Amino acid sequence: MDMKLNLSEAKIARARELAVAIVNPVMEFVEAHTSLTVERAALRLAGADGADADGVPVPNLVVDQLKGKLENGALLYYINALVKTGETVEGLNAKIAGGLRVDEIPLGDRGAIEKKTAERIQAFAERVKRNRAHREAKLVQYAGKNHSPMLYLIVATGNIFEDVKQAQAAAEQGADVVAVIRTTAQSLLDYVPYGATTEGFGGTYATQENFRIMRQALDEAVDKQGRYIYLTNYASGLCMPEIAAMGALERLDMMLNDSMYGILFRDINMYRTFVDQKFSRMINAFAGVIINTGEDNYLTTSDAVEKAYTVLASQFLNERFAYAAGMPARLMGLGHAFEMDPTIKNGFLMELAQAQMAREIFPEAPLKYMPPTKFMTGDIFKGVVQNALFNFVSQATNQGIHLLGMLTEAIHTPFMQDRSLALENAKYVMNNMADLSSEIQFKPGGIIMNRAHQVLDEAVAFLERIEQIGLMDAMEKGEFADIKRPRDMGKGLDGLVKKGDEYYNPFESFLKSELGLER
Amino acid sequence: MDMKLNLSEAKIARARELAVAIVNPVMEFVEAHTSLTVERAALRLAGADGADADGVPVPNLVVDQLKGKLENGALLYYINALVKTGETVEGLNAKIAGGLRVDEIPLGDRGAIEKKTAERIQAFAERVKRNRAHREAKLVQYAGKNHSPMLYLIVATGNIFEDVKQAQAAAEQGADVVAVIRTTAQSLLDYVPYGATTEGFGGTYATQENFRIMRQALDEAVDKQGRYIYLTNYASGLCMPEIAAMGALERLDMMLNDSMYGILFRDINMYRTFVDQKFSRMINAFAGVIINTGEDNYLTTSDAVEKAYTVLASQFLNERFAYAAGMPARLMGLGHAFEMDPTIKNGFLMELAQAQMAREIFPEAPLKYMPPTKFMTGDIFKGVVQNALFNFVSQATNQGIHLLGMLTEAIHTPFMQDRSLALENAKYVMNNMADLSSEIQFKPGGIIMNRAHQVLDEAVAFLERIEQIGLMDAMEKGEFADIKRPRDMGKGLDGLVKKGDEYYNPFESFLKSELGLER
């Protein structure tokens, strides 16, 4: 890759050092804690699934039974029940759904439990490794067929079966990535609904069955189109690690997954979020799932010129948190967005500078670039131009994952034709100027170079401030996105649990060892 | 201006030398000839105007009377009639329209004729100089208010009164230039219709009254918008110099005016065209009218990649022909066009190269850049993107006159909303990347540089071929646009007249001396 911006290596290294210093203390806290959803995720990895007559999922039933005695983890009881009842996981799940209380079954022989756990770990590991192998084989089989950047489209009808049609249509028209957008506020549910769903608002419930249905539909498209199609969902909100678990099992390929998004934008408690994101990222890393971080969200509320540095700073932190969860750079779809006010003179130059800067600072990461949203209006014709410039910048700076802008962004969740026009726009622009990036150089001391240098400087200064007061204090003070989040407030705090001395979660240990996190 | 392409000065100089060598022999022919429309133009400059009951214009009536004895020019007889009848021009025009034959009035005192001619020249010169002064004063008054490149919009309703509404709306929305498109095939009429007109197809008749009406409407807009608005029409076809004369009198600011367009694209005889273009350009030059040459037309029938060199070669020839008519470079709106097949990989890079090349080779000319037309389709949404890229290239290469692309190019002559959306597109793109041109450099030996060098090389080779066989022979052989035009064929040949020894056209002499063409 051409380095065009002449960015200071020293400053970049300094930012990374600061990120380490900022994240380390948080990770110490994380190591000492678990949460309801981490436990439920571990249960899911072990095979817990299904729901009772009221729709309460089995993992929730188990964890609810264990309220107050979770410090040593939920897995022990679930596995113990498996051993004691002699059931298959399916059998046990059905019983739990029927009212069986695992907390009431006396703990049996430790050796038998550990053996059973090892079996479940193996079943899980095999399934996930099969998924990875399948994905990798298809990527080899259809090598060179994906666009670069990858073209990413969303479906959001609320009905998984309608979503399937839209997704297949998108695939037929050239999408590389299909994301099923989640219904509003699922992030605030402290459980993951069960089964296929047809009623969502602004999106469709993330459920394991919906994952499966969509994966199957896209797999058909994969072979029909001769192109691997990445399936994306949200490992985010109060069930972050559970959804990561479901995604690993059903071969999702990407997950929206940010280390701080829930705190800032969903008012989820920060302790809880930090704990949850670690476990979710270990699962994603093991499953070879690319995460999409949420830096674009900063710019939906703050100004893209003034606050560009917050995006870069957050990328450094997300990177660090991801490394701390054993994730390699090639899975880090660090986010940023084309959200500059279109009336700004030379706004395009600044945007080009920022996108190129991200590219140069994170050379291995498949950067996730978000389209204009906030400055999109009902003027769909102008919207097409905004999207064209976005497509241009993305190609000119070799972004990795390109979310297609919709001409109707300000109006409705996408119609089929909106997606078709978005693809047409992107494919035309990107092909027409395919090699521009290697053709142009930037004037030293010009607007573009200066802009990139300025944003990097500001990000370093910002990280320095955070490092001094600590990340949690910084969030309490509203340093990020001007949003103040007291550490003892926010949703899900009551789901945080300090690990006991006997804490039992061999899935965690297994993942750590697979990911090289075991000292 | 930044020179970015590293074009060979020597090759550019060589092309100009070749253009001189090609054009000089043609100009010798031109000097020795006049034509019906040159004579009618001279009459118009002297004041001939109006039409008879059948709509035959007074200049045509006079010239028709003189059929067979035009070798010494028509002016002598018209001025003689003025002197002999003692009428004002208006009075005489009315009489001629009523049937008076000026050819039957015996020629009177030469001194009186010359005195009268001098008066008429003075009246003409004063009017045109007043027009120029007005334009220049407004340009000073509203300096800095025009866009750069100037945004050029067309109106084409067929009805001058409807055109006025559309033109004023265009002005209100930000147009710098308004062109009234001419009705189909006016170029083949050997007269200029008289009066206001409301019936045209694909455009509106160019008449002096229509010029006046539109000029007045735009003048209102000029002061309302605080921005000078250039009015454009076509000095082209069988009445090229007459329309130039009308434009000079009514303060048009630009004229489509090409030295070879009529030959190639309207099958007008080449001798006739070469003669007519010279006189028309002298008038335009004296009136300070910017010409728009027609190189874009090559690309509506031939391929923009293969035949790019014909555009450049024609620009060199148009430039030379214009210099030969006393026109300064700042009035030469040399044409080119964004007509590359949008499916070409890196087509944008080639287009950027060609536009930048034209800019560097003709640094003083207000280059006229035409939008995509041939590859526009009924897919208006894709059309918006094509226009966005065009707007981008135009701004990135500092073009002079920017014809706005219409999203409905493939469908209908523009609706008011089409123009509005075109302006919105251009203003957004051009402002958003305003200074890109001074920010970027091109990679030596890259696609962009190579493309520019290749086109220049091809143009020089082409001009060399033309120079060897001579321009007229070259046109006979189909060297331009693959169209063969025998020199003794084509429309209007019978309107060509060899100048007699007594040829009398003091307007021509006056223009020559004003333009520094008198040796």
Next chain:
Amino acid sequence: MIIRPYGDTLDDGAVQLSFTLPVPEGPRGREAARIFMEKLGFKHAEVVHSHAMAEGYSFYVAYAKTEIFVDYDAIHIEEATGEKVYSMNESCEVIREQLGRKVVIVGACTGFDAHTVGIDAIMNMKGYNHHYGLERYPEIEAHNLGAQVPNDKLIDYAVKVNADAILVSQIVTQKDVHIHNMTEFIELLQARNLRERFIVIAGGSRIGNKLAVELGYDAGFGKGSYADHVATFIIDRLIEKKQDY
């Protein structure tokens, strides 16, 4: 005055359309598209572009002309505020002079809606587009409860601080979720016999005064509204109410 769409000639009735049909692309689909437009009342309907999108789905762009018209004179629009909108200073002056006490306003983005930018634009200090928000009004006490506030919580809060007016923001409209949510809010108020106690105002990008009034609100504000409009409406309504007693 009778008006029709205008392409390039008065009353030509020219309209651009685009849509998808659930049929394969081809002459038959194009004819279906044309007939559809004729059934909509277009006279000259021309499909100028079509392309296949997916198996069994095709996209059409069309231009068409119609004689259908609208009587412009007969159009009644009732915006929440009239020509005259108070500036921040004017608002405060009127409050001081006519009401002689602080006006209390509570607002939130309700239900599961988390699009706070709109309500923040109306309420927060810094405001929007150079129009300060209600929090900056010295004579207004503004409480912005933020995102995803359940309807009953919002009402509880309004009762607690003895609000004059409640502002409800709704941005997500898919499957008419905003209508359900807005209706529920009014029903809850009525059930608690509180409807008359508050001035109730809705806002959001797809909400207009008409819709809001139909759903039982006092007013509705859409795109392009500022604190100024909201303050003007509330103040005038409070003065009216006062006079009624």
Next chain:
Amino acid sequence: MIIRPYGDTLDDGAVQLSFTLPVPEGPRGREAARIFMEKLGFKHAEVVHSHAMAEGYSFYVAYAKTEIFVDYDAIHIEEATGEKVYSMNESCEVIREQLGRKVVIVGACTGFDAHTVGIDAIMNMKGYNHHYGLERYPEIEAHNLGAQVPNDKLIDYAVKVNADAILVSQIVTQKDVHIHNMTEFIELLQARNLRERFIVIAGGSRIGNKLAVELGYDAGFGKGSYADHVATFIIDRLIEKKQDY
């Protein structure tokens, strides 16, 4: 099968529109736009954007939903050629076998129309989009008269070379000039009692078979047609004619 436009749910009837109204921009104009759409038969009509264009003119973008439908099964389309289109070689073979003589075709861009690219695409050697033009067909004698050919000149020429078919190209359609010109052509033929003597075909980007047949032509061809289609139609028609005698 009943079909409706498709936005994101079957039968939602979703359509995008844009148009200009000759009224100032503002709430009243937006309401006029909405009412206009209702009069067109839309149920949920939403103006999502408007802007002023010029004094007294405003532009609207809208999305609307309708219950109006089309019966897809009832749609009859008569294209000039059916499923089977001869390739160049097939054409020539059929001519040799069934007609046993060269087929003579004359074509031009008529009236004041100078858009020759279309007729050239059909007739010239090099053809268009990898489809050779009629001039390259060994069994066809093709005469392309080019641009701006008056109707009577074209007929004279067709008589002179004893043409089997005449091709008329019309691209400019403003103020229906193509209709006038195409009609005049047929009238001239009829006046000279020559209508039956030739197969008469029209073409152009805004011309379809339907329109051409209505105007008295044997066939019409629009966007996306090639020499193959034209040759197929002429040959089949000539064979039919031969059998009629």
